[in-house]
Amino acid sequence: xxxxxxxxxxxxxxxxxxxxxxxxxxxxxxxxxxxxxxxxxxxxxxxxxxxxxxxxxxxxxxxxxxxxxxxxxxxxxxxxxxxxxxxxxxxxxxxxxxxxxxxxxxxxxxxxxxxxxxxxxxxxxxxxxxxxxxxxxxxxxxxxxxxxxxxxxxxxxxxxxxxxxxxxxxxxxxxxxxxxxxxxxxxxxxxxxxxxxxxxxxxxxxxxxxxxxxxxxxxxxxxxxxxxxxxxxxxxxxxxxxxxxxxxxxxxxxxxxxxxxxxxxxxxxxxxxxxxxxxxxxxxxxxxxxxxxxxxxxxxxxxxxxxxxxxxxxxxxxxxxxxxxxxxxxxxxxxxxxxxxxxxxx
Numbered sequence: 001x002x003x004x005x006x007x008x009x010x011x012x013x014x015x016x017x018x019x020x021x022x023x024x025x026x027x028x029x030x031x032x033x034x035x036x037x038x039x040x041x042x043x044x045x046x047x048x049x050x051x052x053x054x055x056x057x058x059x060x061x062x063x064x065x066x067x068x069x070x071x072x073x074x075x076x077x078x079x080x081x082x083x084x085x086x087x088x089x090x091x092x093x094x095x096x097x098x099x100x101x102x103x104x105x106x107x108x109x110x111x112x113x114x115x116x117x118x119x120x121x122x123x124x125x126x127x128x129x130x131x132x133x134x135x136x137x138x139x140x141x142x143x144x145x146x147x148x149x150x151x152x153x154x155x156x157x158x159x160x161x162x163x164x165x166x167x168x169x170x171x172x173x174x175x176x177x178x179x180x181x182x183x184x185x186x187x188x189x190x191x192x193x194x195x196x197x198x199x200x201x202x203x204x205x206x207x208x209x210x211x212x213x214x215x216x217x218x219x220x221x222x223x224x225x226x227x228x229x230x231x232x233x234x235x236x237x238x239x240x241x242x243x244x245x246x247x248x249x250x251x252x253x254x255x256x257x258x259x260x261x262x263x264x265x266x267x268x269x270x271x272x273x274x275x276x277x278x279x280x281x282x283x284x285x286x287x288x289x290x291x292x293x294x295x296x297x298x299x300x301x302x303x304x305x306x307x308x309x310x311x312x313x314x315x316x317x318x319x320x321x322x323x324x325x326x327x328x329x330x331x332x333x334x335x336x337x338x339x340x341x342x343x344x345x346x
Contacts (some may be wrong), residue, residue, distance in 0.1 A: 114302045120264045121309040152253035154189040158237035160258030162193040162230035168296035187211045197240030198228045206244045232260035236270045242276040252286040259293035261307040288318035
């Protein structure tokens with residue numbers, strides 16, 4: 001007997017039942033296991049919102065503190081800038097003070113040198129004055145006006161044309177020149193130089209001006225506007241006059257008019273003039289007279305004192321007369337004091 005096989009269907013009703021039961025079991029398990037999950041999620045959300053709120057509050061606090069710190073930082077930066085500017089000003093002031101101190105030290109050194117020269121000149125003049133006072137004084141010569149010898153045949157004027165003279169004493173200088181020319185009614189030759197050795201009239205260096213009314217008027221008219229460069233040092237002008245005009249046998253007078261001596265050394269100036277005017281150490285060949293003006297406003301006093309000290313010594317050593325003016329008005333009467341002349345205006 002032949003057996004017959006039955007065809008088996010895989011996806012039968014029984015198989016589908018089993019599959020549905022399995023899926024249902026899985027769904028049931030999921031429901032049973034995730035029953036508390038929404039509550040946990042809700043709690044987690046609330047916790048995160050609370051944390052976010054706290055973080056936002058902390059952020060606001062931090063931002064406020066940051067703003068405050070920024071304001072403090074800006075204040076500190078501004079204060080630092082002010083302190084740096086103040087430090088720069090103080091450094092500038094320190095530099096100025098150091099410069100002033102250095103200048104003061106330099107001025108003090110110069111003043112000490114000048115003072116030493118003045119003391120030496122004063123001591124020398126004192127000794128010379130004592131020597132002259134011990135000698136018998138000669139009677140005034142009939143050829144003298146106010147104690148000033150006028151026996152010379154040739155006259156040279158050495159005039160300081162510096163700013164102090166022109167601005168303070170020029171009118172008086174012009175008047176004095178007229179008076180000095182008047183006390184020499186007639187000479188054989190005239191010449192006018194400034195303290196640097198520059199001649200009043202071009203083309204005349206080393207030559208005498210012929211004395212005449214025309215020449216004298218020309219000098220009087222030119223002097224008020226004649227202001228060549230000057231260093232307030234009469235020594236170069238005196239040396240120029242002696243080099244070009246002194247000669248044996250000539251009676252020459254040199255008149256120096258000024259108010260300052262800015263040279264380095266009084267003694268060096270005296271030695272230089274002595275070598276030119278008395279090269280053989282005998283009697284000077286030219287008389288040297290001097291007229292000194294008083295210290296004016298804004299002038300350094302020591303240069304005025306040095307001029308008086310120098311010209312007193314020069315006049316004493318070269319048979320001349322020193323005249324010190326005590327005021328700005330023209331002088332017409334001279335009084336002899338200790339071998340020198342002091343001008344008194346009435």
